[in-house]
Each structure stands twice: as C-alpha cells, then as structure tokens.
Amino acid sequence: MSVIPLDAADEVATEPVPPARRRRGLPGLLRRPGGIFGAAWLTFVIVASLTAPLWRPFEPGQQDTANRLALPSAEHWLGTDPLGRDLLSRIFTAGSLPLLSSALMLVVAFGIGLPLALIAAERGRRVERVISRVTEVFLALPATILLLALIGVIGNRLYPVMAVLGVLISAAVYRVLLGVAQSVRQRLYVDAARVNGLGSLRVNLVHVLPSMATVVAVQAAQLFGIGLLIVAGLAFLGFGPGEPEPSWGFMIQDASGYIYTSPWLMVPTGLVLALTVVAANELADALAGRAAGARGTRRRRRPLRRAVAAAAVPDGTPADPAAVLEVRDLTVSVDDGPDLVTGVSFSLRQGQVLGLVGESGCGKTMTARSLLGLLPDGVSVTGGSIRWQGRELAGLPETELNRIRGREIAMISQEPMVALDPMFSIATQLVGPIRRFREVGRSQAKRIAAELLRNVGIVDAERVLKSYPHQLSGGMAQRVCIALALTGEPQLLVADEPTTALDVTVQAEILSLLRALVRDTGLSVVIVSHDLGVVADICDDVAVMYAGQAVESGTAEAVLDAPAHPYTMALLGANPHVPEGEPVPERLASIAGTVPPPGSWPTGCRFATRCRFAQEKCTVPFPALPAHGAGSVLCIRVDELSREHATWTPERAGDEIQPGAEVLAPADETAPTAGVSS
Amino acid sequence: MLAYVAKRLALAVGTVLAAVVIVFLLVHASDTTPGAVRAGAGATAERVAAENEALGWNRPLWVQFTDYLGQLVQGDLGTSLVDGRDIAADLADRLPVTASIALFATLLSGLVGVFLGVTAAVRGGRLGRLITTGSGVALSLPAFWVGILFVYLLSLQLGWFPATGYTEFSSDPLGWLSSIAIPVITLAVGGAAIIARTAAAGMREALTQEHIRTLRAMGTPRWRIRYVHALRYASVPVVSTLGIQFIALFGGSVIIENLFALPGLGQASQVAASSSDFPALVGVVVVATVVVVVTNLLLDLVVAALDPKVRTS
Numbered sequence A: 001m002s003v004i005p006l007d008a009a010d011e012v013a014t015e016p017v018p019p020a021r022r023r024r025g026l027p028g029l030l031r032r033p034g035g036i037f038g039a040a041w042l043t044f045v046i047v048a049s050l051t052a053p054l055w056r057p058f059e060p061g062q063q064d065t066a067n068r069l070a071l072p073s074a075e076h077w078l079g080t081d082p083l084g085r086d087l088l089s090r091i092f093t094a095g096s097l098p099l100l101s102s103a104l105m106l107v108v109a110f111g112i113g114l115p116l117a118l119i120a121a122e123r124g125r126r127v128e129r130v131i132s133r134v135t136e137v138f139l140a141l142p143a144t145i146l147l148l149a150l151i152g153v154i155g156n157r158l159y160p161v162m163a164v165l166g167v168l169i170s171a172a173v174y175r176v177l178l179g180v181a182q183s184v185r186q187r188l189y190v191d192a193a194r195v196n197g198l199g200s201l202r203v204n205l206v207h208v209l210p211s212m213a214t215v216v217a218v219q220a221a222q223l224f225g226i227g228l229l230i231v232a233g234l235a236f237l238g239f240g241p242g243e244p245e246p247s248w249g250f251m252i253q254d255a256s257g258y259i260y261t262s263p264w265l266m267v268p269t270g271l272v273l274a275l276t277v278v279a280a281n282e283l284a285d286a287l288a289g290r291a292a293g294a295r296g297t298r299r300r301r302r303p304l305r306r307a308v309a310a311a312a313v314p315d316g317t318p319a320d321p322a323a324v325l326e327v328r329d330l331t332v333s334v335d336d337g338p339d340l341v342t343g344v345s346f347s348l349r350q351g352q353v354l355g356l357v358g359e360s361g362c363g364k365t366m367t368a369r370s371l372l373g374l375l376p377d378g379v380s381v382t383g384g385s386i387r388w389q390g391r392e393l394a395g396l397p398e399t400e401l402n403r404i405r406g407r408e409i410a411m412i413s414q415e416p417m418v419a420l421d422p423m424f425s426i427a428t429q430l431v432g433p434i435r436r437f438r439e440v441g442r443s444q445a446k447r448i449a450a451e452l453l454r455n456v457g458i459v460d461a462e463r464v465l466k467s468y469p470h471q472l473s474g475g476m477a478q479r480v481c482i483a484l485a486l487t488g489e490p491q492l493l494v495a496d497e498p499t500t501a502l503d504v505t506v507q508a509e510i511l512s513l514l515r516a517l518v519r520d521t522g523l524s525v526v527i528v529s530h531d532l533g534v535v536a537d538i539c540d541d542v543a544v545m546y547a548g549q550a551v552e553s554g555t556a557e558a559v560l561d562a563p564a565h566p567y568t569m570a571l572l573g574a575n576p577h578v579p580e581g582e583p584v585p586e587r588l589a590s591i592a593g594t595v596p597p598p599g600s601w602p603t604g605c606r607f608a609t610r611c612r613f614a615q616e617k618c619t620v621p622f623p624a625l626p627a628h629g630a631g632s633v634l635c636i637r638v639d640e641l642s643r644e645h646a647t648w649t650p651e652r653a654g655d656e657i658q659p660g661a662e663v664l665a666p667a668d669e670t671a672p673t674a675g676v677s678s
Numbered sequence B: 001m002l003a004y005v006a007k008r009l010a011l012a013v014g015t016v017l018a019a020v021v022i023v024f025l026l027v028h029a030s031d032t033t034p035g036a037v038r039a040g041a042g043a044t045a046e047r048v049a050a051e052n053e054a055l056g057w058n059r060p061l062w063v064q065f066t067d068y069l070g071q072l073v074q075g076d077l078g079t080s081l082v083d084g085r086d087i088a089a090d091l092a093d094r095l096p097v098t099a100s101i102a103l104f105a106t107l108l109s110g111l112v113g114v115f116l117g118v119t120a121a122v123r124g125g126r127l128g129r130l131i132t133t134g135s136g137v138a139l140s141l142p143a144f145w146v147g148i149l150f151v152y153l154l155s156l157q158l159g160w161f162p163a164t165g166y167t168e169f170s171s172d173p174l175g176w177l178s179s180i181a182i183p184v185i186t187l188a189v190g191g192a193a194i195i196a197r198t199a200a201a202g203m204r205e206a207l208t209q210e211h212i213r214t215l216r217a218m219g220t221p222r223w224r225i226r227y228v229h230a231l232r233y234a235s236v237p238v239v240s241t242l243g244i245q246f247i248a249l250f251g252g253s254v255i256i257e258n259l260f261a262l263p264g265l266g267q268a269s270q271v272a273a274s275s276s277d278f279p280a281l282v283g284v285v286v287v288a289t290v291v292v293v294v295t296n297l298l299l300d301l302v303v304a305a306l307d308p309k310v311r312t313s
Helices: A006-012 A019-031 A033-050 A087-123 A125-140 A143-154 A158-185 A188-195 A200-236 A248-256 A263-288 A290-294 A305-312 A364-370 A398-404 A426-438 A442-455 A461-466 A474-486 A504-521 A532-538 A556-561 A566-573 A638-644 B002-029 B034-039 B045-055 B061-073 B087-123 B125-138 B143-157 B173-207 B210-217 B222-260 B265-275 B278-306 B308-312
Strands: A323-334 A339-349 A353-357 A379-388 A409-412 A492-496 A524-529 A541-546 A549-555 A625-627 A631-633
Touching: A033 A087, A033 A263, A087 A125, A087 A158, A087 A200, A087 A248, A087 A263, A125 A158, A125 B002, A125 B278, A143 A158, A143 A200, A143 B002, A143 B222, A143 B265, A143 B278, A158 A200, A200 A248, A200 A263, A200 B143, A200 B222, A248 A263, A248 B143, A263 B125, A263 B143, A323 A364, A323 A524, A339 A353, A339 A364, A339 A379, A339 A524, A339 A541, A353 A364, A353 A504, A353 A532, A364 A379, A364 A492, A364 A524, A409 A474, A409 B210, A426 A442, A426 A461, A426 A474, A442 A461, A442 A474, A474 A504, A474 B210, A492 A504, A504 A524, A504 A532, A524 A532, A532 A556, A541 A556, A541 A566, A549 A556, A549 A566, B002 B061, B002 B278, B034 B045, B034 B278, B087 B125, B087 B173, B087 B222, B087 B265, B087 B278, B125 B173, B143 B173, B143 B222, B173 B222, B210 B222, B222 B265, B222 B278, B265 B278, B278 B308
Parallel strands: A339 A549, A353 A524, A353 A541, A409 A492, A492 A524
Antiparallel strands: A323 A339, A323 A379, A541 A549, A549 A631, A625 A631
C-alpha cells in the first residue's frame, strides 16, 4: 500500500543498550527537535481523535449546503467538503480508526515477533533455523496483495485485516529483534544471571527485555507510521468504512475528484495524515539516535599560526644535520578541546629506526599519524614543527601532503585485516598505486606487484594477487600492507603497532622483514609500539611517551640499559621479555593506576600520580634535561635517582602498591579518554 | 556455492507454495461461495448450488488443491467468475504495465537517492542535514496524496503530462512514456528517500573504515577514495535496498494504478477483491509472489557479484 517496504524497520537494527546506560534516554530524546515534534504531534492527534465526539464543532455527517467546498473560515476552521460537511470534525472523527487499528497491528506483530525472537535466541541454532526459515517465507509474501485477497474473502473488516497484517509483519519484527536478543544473550551479565540460577523467564524479563526496549520502541514507532499509511491506502481504494462515515483515505480519494475546482480540499486531510506518519518516523529516528547521523564530516582545520611560528625558531639549524626527520615541540589537540600531545621532539636519520613506546593513551599513534597529516576528524597539529628533508609538513595543505603520502612517507597500520579494501583483489589494490607512482602500464605494474610481494617474503605471489583480503591470514595481510606501502618507494615508513594484532611467531617474522628492508633499502622507520621487546629488537633510537609527552629519549641501547625516567624503569620492570642470561623474575613489576586522560593531566610531572619516587617538587613544571647523549629526560629528580641507583622492582606478594606522594590527587580512573586512544 | 543456490531455490519454491496454500485456504474459509459470485446478486439458492457443483466446489479440499496445483504448473490460472475471461492471459497483459512502472520508479529512486545520499555523506554540514531531514519527510508521505499533488502541479498547472490513463507502448512509445511519467515520479519520491538514507549511512560507514585511511596514507586522490572505494563499499546495502524497493513498489502499484487508471496487476487485484472473484484473487497472489521471489533470487546474484566475501565463499 505504501512505498515503505516492511523491511524498512531493519534499518534501525540498533545496538542493544545495557540497562544501566539507558537512563539518559528520555531527556536525550527531547533534546532532538524531531523527537519533540514527533512526540507532541502524535500525542495531539491521538488525544484529539479519541476525544473528537466530545469537542468537534459539527457532527461529521452534518451538511451545510450553503457552504460547499468552502475555504477555511471562522465557522469551518479547515473548510468544508463537497457536501458542506466540516473538515475539521471529519478529520479527527476519522482518526481513531487508523490509530487504533495500527495499534492492533503493532500488538499482534510484537505479540508474535518478540516471544519468537526470545525463544529462538534462547533455544539455540536448531530452533532458530526453523523459525527463521518460516519467517523468511512470510517476508517474501506480497503483503499488500494478500491483504486485498483477504478483503475479497472476508469483506471490509478493517480490524481483522490489520491483525492479519500484524501476523505478516511479525516476521520483520522477529528478524530485527532476533539479532538484538542474540547479542544481548552473549553479554556476560546474562550468562552470570543464568549461572546464578535465574529461570529462563526471569532472565528474559529482567535482563534481555530491558536491553531490547530501545529497539522495540524504534520499530514500533516506525511500524505504526506504516500501519497508518496502509489503513489510509485501503480506505483510498474503497476498502474502508463506507460513506457517510469519514476516513482519511477516502477523504483524499474524494478530494482527488475536485482537484480542478477546489484543490484546497486535499490539503487538510493529506497534511494531517502526512504529519502523523512523519511524526512517527521522527520519533523513531530520535529514539534510535539517528538524527545525529548528519554530523558534518567535512574536516575543520584550525589555522596553524602557532605551528608556523614555532617552526620559524629552529629554522635552518636542525639539531642534527644528518636528520631526515626533525620533530620539534609537536602539539596535537582536539579542536576546541584538550591537547593530546604536547611538546614532543625527536629526530631520525636516514636508515634508522625510531621507536615510540608507552602505554595506550599516551599519544604515540597521534604523534605518528601527524607525520602524514592523517589525524582523525576534529584533531589537528596546533603547534611545533615537523621537518621532513628540510620541508615543513605541519600546516601543509591537503593537496601538498597528498603528494608526499605514499611517495616519500608511507604507513602501515595496526590491523592488517581491515587495512585493505575488502571489495577489491590484492592485484587491483597494488596495481593502482604502482601505476600512479611509477607511471608504468598495467602489465608492467602487475609484474612489479608480484615482485614486491616476493620481496616481502610471499612465495606464491601469483595466488595472493588474485586473492581478496578476507582470504588472507593476518601475517600475510600485513606483508601485503608492507608491499603496498613500498609501491611508492618511500624513504620513511611509519609503522603503527605493526605486530600487535598478530601471533607471536608471525610478529617475529614481520619484524625481521622490516629489519631487512631497513638494511637493504636505506628506509627510515618510525615504529609505534607498547612492547619494549620490539624496541630492543629493531630500534636504533627510542622515545618513551607518557600522557602526551616524550618523557625520555635517546639511543635504544642507552635507554633500555640505563633508564633515567621512573616511567621507563617501570615499563622495563613490567616487561615479561627477559634478556638472555638473566634470571627469570618471580614476579613482574606493576604500575598502579592508569594513564590520565587528555585534559586531566596534572601540572608538573604527569607521571607523578603513579610514580613511586614522586615528591612534592614533582608537582611544579620543569624543563627537559639532556640525557643519553643527544637524548633527553623529563624528570626533576633524575640526578638524585641516578645517585640512589633507583630501580622499579616488583612488589612483594600481598603488598598494596602505594603511589608516592600524598600531596597528589589519585589518578582519575573513571574519566573517559576523550574518545581518542593512542 | 551450489548448495547455496539450491537452498535459495528451495526457499523460493516454498514461498510460492505457501502463498498458494494461504489464499486457497482463505478462499475456502470464506462464507461466500464461488457459485454465489458467478450467479450474481439475487440468484436463487438452487442456482448457486448448481454453479458450485459445476465449479467442483463440493469436491474434497485436497482434490481441489491438487487439481489447482496441476493446472498452475501448466500455467493455467482458471477463468474469472465475473466475466469468464482467461485469468492467465489477462494477468500476462497486465504484468508489463506494473513491472515497467515499478522498474522505472526503482531506477529513478536509485539515481536520485544515491546522488542525494552520497552528497549528504560527503558534504555533511547543513546540506547533509537538509537531505537527511527531507528524506525523512519524503518517505513518510502517502503515495496517493503525493500523486494527486503531482497531477495538480505537472498536469493541471504545467501541462507536461496527462493526468490519468494509459497509452500502449506499441501504439505510441512517447505517449506511453508520458503516460507513466507521473506514476513513476510519484513512486520515486518515497523510494529515493529510502535509497538516500541507505546510501548516506553506507557512505558514512565506508568513509570511517580503516582501509580508507590506508588509501589516504597512500596519497590516493580524494575523488578516487570517495567514488571508487567508498561508493563500492556502500553499494551492497544500496543494491539490497533497491531490490526491496522494487518489491515494495510492485505492491504499492495497487494504489498508483487506482489513482492513475492504469490497467496493471494492482488494478486487477483491487477489482478481484471488491467482486470476490476468487480465481482472479488467487492468480494475482501467485503472480505477485513469483515476481517477489524472482526479484529476491536476482538480488542474491547481484549481491554475490558485488561482494567478494559472498562470491568466493
């Protein structure tokens, strides 16, 4: 009847919301203009229609022959129909039938669909299969024509017809709710409740149903709108309450006959019907939180005045004349929000490997991605300089950066399995950039692609070229990603946790591949890792990052052998990798608390809240001190600690770990990390 | 793959069978009998009984059912109770009308919807919000009301197209196109709105994928990232929705054909429903179910062709 498919409800298969997080649902709904409008108009129409006999100015059948087809007037607010009947009275008298019969359809649809979904989710695959097959058949039936067939058999009885429609629609309801019920059931707390001996009914009532409430509400609102359109459509075809009873569909049908002489006639009824359906859909949208879907995706860049100004200071006088990459005082911030990285400096020579290490949320990835200008939307470089072969990259326009990406600086990412385009074969994905970078024909590009794959240790290159990403293993995918990064023969490779998502044996293979590339091609690498083993394995230099700062830097050897910053000591103490020839420690050290999120960093030393050696003087800001030759360390007590031969040893069993200074506030463990993780 | 195709085919046959069973039972549960319909109003009870006897209505249900199935397999849908016309031939004449309107409307929805949805996702901002809100309203509008508005605008005010009626393609191709223009545009309003939403959501999701970042890191031109890679990623849900759309428009044809006086399947089902012409009702349901099932099968094939994960598994 309507142009809306019954499956439209599928679109809103939103994630289930655990009960605890639903509390803000209602105010959130009312913050959206669409939600306010939807709720208000629906309430108005429902109340006005159900109470119409009490307030309507005229009887719906009362004819005012002097005032036929009248425009709105003080007497007839919405005008009159061809028999001079009052439109306002007729519209709202007609309202209760579509509203109530759509409600009946909803009750039937959910009355069948919801229990079926719960049963299918609970009873496991076999039951689910049977129910799902049956509903698939139902979904494929032409609902509209079946309804007409039903009317042909039982006559114009709207309530039974809508109840049957409810049965047909229950298949769509089931399909959406099954997905939600299954994912709720997989939650740990549902398992826990079952283990605790709650009966099946109670588990469903207490845990599963509340989590499904949002999805049910969204679906109900949407289906309600569809129901209204179908009732009106049936009445339009003449399958509604007959004259003189008013109905929305028939009033529009009636109006279509007078469109030459009185076009106004179709406006009030059509508008009320349209607004009611719009209201139901807007309410559904607001419930699903989809109104926010239209967020601007356009990138807003803050002007980089600070960056350019800062870059002007060390201009022409790089600290290390041999450095190809020179990062000075890099600051990365959320637009109109907190800083994510502050004052980070490091440099890199050709053919060297620099490691950025630290816990998650320390700004390593942001630092690495800023080298290519690939920060997430709403995050940008707001200070400092990134000099690449004498060129300033910070603040470079997108088009300029695009010329550098791939050709001079390339990147491989954390998760090789999702880093490749799932829709295209490996050959297509390699040939495109090869042709662009090396200006060769298709067949030669294909040869180069195979050669690149062999260079990264893929033996059956021909087969891999024909494969799609989902057919590759993680290690294989990462090799392909490395080959992809090499298509433009870059001089710098930024590797963001390149081994984290891989198996341990594969990790070692990828690292040795990177090492071989550095050795054979003179590639420079910036590698991000939380794993000190990786650093020890492959890096020449290292910068240890904590809470957006580089707290210690220097050659990998010096930093790992003689850590000067307590955080580096702690990381080493917590590292399960044991160098050869040393005894395996009985216990590993731990670091109390978590990294403070951006925006809540303490003044002074940002590690002080978790540091065993923290004292009151650690709470005031201080500059970085030179260390490890060309490196630096950001700790005011570095000399004292070095005199005392301080080490971050494992705690004895049973010891409570106390962060050092009592003057410091404990780290806020509950605050979210501003949605940006390292 | 073969097992998959076999399963889909089995489901398709099962669906058609289910539809036949449902309408067959429905007709037999009715309190009117085909004899009464054929004899017309005011016929004597003897006359009705004689008609029922002649139609084989009094035979056991399963005999009638297997009989009907046997005829169905041979493409025989019986004759109308009202005017005795051959139903299969009648529906064969009507099918192209409905199918062409639904097909054109689907294509138009696809073109307009993808354009709007991609624009909303890529441009974002105020324009994106406008498109999202506009499509939310458009998909809620009753097609018959929109149709009347278009008749008022495009036919009465601008005089571009005829308001109602159908011209045979064979007699006047241009006139045919012009006669289905307003119905197609009317159906495409809601269709385009749904496609726009799907395309916008798909593009937004696509643009946040990790592999898009890889492409950016490779210095891939922006138009290529958007219109080759992201659009390809979003194409699977869009094509699925287009298939559902075609089915929905096919069903929606009842109203449109009534409004514009088009001799299609929808009109046939309305007439059959209001006159209780049982064989015609069953016939329409069977044909409509076959169309839905065939569309779904084609859709599966297209999705498999688009999505390497489906294709290679």
